[in-house]
Amino acid sequence: MSVKIGNIDLGEFPLLLAPMEDVSDPPFRYVCKQGGADMMYTEFISSEGLIRSAAKSRQKLDIFEYERPIGIQIFGSDIESMREATEIATLAGPDLMDINYGCPVKNVACRGAGSALLQDIDKMVKMTEAVVKATHLPVTVKTRLGWDDNTKNVEEVAERLQDIGIQALTIHGRTRAQLYKGEADWTLIREIKRNPRIKIPIFGNGDIDSPEKAANWRLEYGVDGMMIGRAAIGYPWIFREIKHFFATGEHLEGPTLEERVAACRTHFTKSIEWKGPKVGVFEMRRHYSNYFKGLPDFKPYRTQLVKEENIETIYALLDEITDKYSNIAPVTEMA
Known part of the structure; x- marks a missing residue:
């Protein structure tokens, strides 16, 4: 069965290219699209930067026809700024809007944006609602399991954000406290996928770096698709290799x-x-x-x-x- 976000048909088990700061710009996205990525995102864009018309933020809105379907990802700590930024980004003509509630880096999280909002779910819900109302496009969210091991609240996040209209959720299998260390834990992602209340597509993210792992985790965790980040850097062929392995159970020979x-x-x-x-x-x-x-x-x-x-x-x-x-x-x- 096809996975759909709004009216975007992503096929049976889509492989998404993660938004990565200073990496997933249009040149990088071009080679990943050639490598078989089903959907891609811009680097995350500061809502404040967009409103101020900061050149770097504006340049990140550049998207090209061959990249479709593509989402513009925004982040911020102020609800009104996020609403305005959504209106600006919508005019750039993406296929969807994505909100970053996952970025763990200090200069984002310590400003109350990205994963910091996992500490204030009421505010996260209000912010998401403002974004959903500010655009005609489907809105999706990327987040983490929680702020730290004691506050893994992504299940509540999934239910409440679905209730106010997001159309897909990507979950990175680490807490904010973990940054990118240790191993990603997808067990909570599986719980959310099994939750009978959850109807939107759930994508898993974190540590997918080989066709076998992708195939094993697809079976083990039951997600609707996977988002791949670091493993695609310098290796855009990972998408086609995973797809080939899904289809045949065999390894595609690596790139010449x-x-x-x-x-x-x-x-x-x-x-x-x-x-x-x-x-x-x-x-x-x-x-x-x-x-x-x-x-x-x-x-x-x-x-x-x-x-x-x-x-x-x-x-x-x-x-x-x-x-x-x-x-x-x-x-x-x-x-």
């Missing part, structure tokens, strides 16, 4: 060296197109080592790539990598 170089080149080209040459070159530097993980003696190339400022030289280096490593078998497992 040519595919890895091509994805890196595409990401680089899109980065320059979207951000301009200077910023595009600079922001691509964090991605090279991820694309070429596992290649022996790669360090000298990595050093050159992260220092180089000339675009043509970077393309030439990527060609050189193809020649040097062309006789190496594909890296089939993700590091």
Whole structure:
């Protein structure tokens, strides 16, 4: 049976690309869409920044036709600002609006936004209601299990937010206190999925980094789909590999060296197109080592790539990598 958010049909078991700050910009989303992501989100956008027309926040509203279906994710601590930001973001033409109640980082949570709202569910409910009323688009939410081990209140969150009109919920299987440490625990996510009151799609997030784990957890936890974040960085093929494993029970061979170089080149080209040459070159530097993980003696190339400022030289280096490593078998497992 297809999973639907409003009138968006996501197919039988969708794989979503998580919104990741400083990662899931349009160039990165482009390669993940090619890799098989069913739905994607912008980086999270500050509601205050949108209202002030801060350039960085406005730029994050850029979405492209090939990315659909795509959601714009916003966060904030003030209800009125969130309502206004929703109106602004809706005009950018996404397919849905998503609210971040999951971000654990200090400069978000300590300002009363992101996962901080897990400490004030009444306010979270009012804020969500304001967002739902401010847009004609479906509204979804991403959150965590709770603030810490003593306050795992996501079950109450799920019921109350469903009651005021959200149309899907993604739950990261950690508390705010855990940040990204330890292992994600999906048992509470399963409880929510089994709750007879819950009718909206429930997506699981946290630690999905291999086709086997995705297949096992799909059976074990019964979620409607999965959101993948860190495992897609430098490895956009994870989506197609999981889908292939679901369909056949067999591993798809990992990307060839040519595919890895091509994805890196595409990401680089899109980065320059979207951000301009200077910023595009600079922001691509964090991605090279991820694309070429596992290649022996790669360090000298990595050093050159992260220092180089000339675009043509970077393309030439990527060609050189193809020649040097062309006789190496594909890296089939993700590091």
